[in-house]
Amino acid sequence: MDLSILDYSFMQRALLAALLVGIAAPSVGVYLVQRRLALIGDGMGHIALTGVAVGILTGTAPVFTALLAAVAGAVVIELVRLRGRTSGDIALAILFYGGIAGGVVLVGLSPDGSAANLNTFLFGSITTTTSQDVVVFALLTVAVLAVTIGLSPQLFTASNDEDFALAAGLPVARLNLLLAVVVATTTVLSMRVVGLLLFSALMIVPTATAQLLARSFRGTLAAAMGLGVVVAVAGVVVSFYANTPSGGTIVLLAIAMFAVAVAGTSARRRWARRRDPEAEDHPHEHGPGCGHEAVPHEDHTDYLHDDHRHAAHGAHYDEH
């Protein structure tokens, strides 16, 4: 086996950074998927870009300026969301566009700013991770996990049913703000290896894959983190040998894994159906209000399930 990849210190740093972001990003993403806010991370990435540009312009480490910008953006986004006005949607859009436009313009103004420089932040570049970055990323990962794992019951309850959480007296606004700040932190954590435009995929795609494999929320969370580590580390290794940008490579790997999981689950379902063509064995119990459309059929009721009809027959469902 070729171990030369570890002989390069920049690769050691990149692999460490990949490991950290692979664990942290999906642990945040699972709550975003649960709340159907899968795209909010993209906006945070845009805002962080302005922070990066400020860092380049002022000669400060971009990690810190990006963190400041992203956290400030997260707080503003939550405040807009909290007010719940219809114009909130437009306000968010303006914030996101402003973030990316500000970043591009500010980098253009700086003496060592160039399109190539910007590209490494947008799409990730394994050679750019500094030792200082790795230390900061490790601390940020601990902070992110303290929230996503330590406060898992609270975040789960608030994300699962916000009305119920409010009625039960959970500080929902504070939890939402905390989650937004954690998303912002993950943005920064991801910017070296995955890049600001693609990091959100590492929060969402492993979670989407884990959803297909797990039955419980805890199971989904654990599986998503495991898959996140695998695709992040493997993506960095592949990008080293194939000489491709790490962010794109990681995300393509994650999407490939998702495709395999989709194919696997539907093949398993087809196989189960072929074994017993009359009956589709599934744990869902059809009934009034089960979410499937009811269709009266002679002396019984069929339920529209995907593209076919189910009729109760003893303990299973026949295809009608």
Added chain:
Amino acid sequence: MTAPVLDLSGVSVGYLDTPVVQQVDLRVDRGELVVLLGENGSGKSTLVKGILGIASTMSGDVRLFGRPASAAERHRIGYVPQRTTVAGGVPTTVREVVASGRVAGRRWFTRAGATDRSAVDAALDAVRLTDRAADPLATLSGGQQRRALIARALAAEPELLVMDEPMAGVDSANVDLLAEAIGGWKRQGLTLLIVAHGTGPLRPLVDRAVVMHRGHVQYDGPLADPIAAEHDEYPLDDHAEAARRRLAVPEEPRWG
């Protein structure tokens, strides 16, 4: 004389700047079962959301257990929302949903203890879902999901249970069983506030009916009064039976 479980004076609730519910006075005493009646759009659900802190009150005073409403008092309330299905795309087991009912009362960064687990077990047992605890919620029927949400509210061992249309969409056999269960909880001392279109099999359990009309309390008194009776003209079991026949929906399996 203990303080009322719920005491509203001059409460207005609305969305943005528009009040939907205006100047409501309402009192629920310990051990009472109060049913909140009124046609669609009369403000029943909005009033309940104001009481629970889901919608913000625009004016007036909400007192819970004798104190101004705050998080500590809300931990003592169980809420069963109207909708049957829980949002969220991530798979969640029945036990996880029911256990989330106890989270608000627990300190941050602490894990569930033995008391939490036994309360969740008891709540699952109370709605006869113990054998489905490990199944994903999405694989349950609508009626079973509703029971899981009732269990989530019970898991907190509440002193006040607020249910929004608990009988909507539940077939007649299960409505009777639900009424039986509610009767049992009432005998154990639970205070109940139930939003409904009609009382159906709950009728003998009801201590007081409150009728909402266009955002105001139109009537507050015994169910036998003509005004209350007018808003309770569809006993639920008949209504559900008619709907069942119309849709040709087979009966759901009974509880347990």
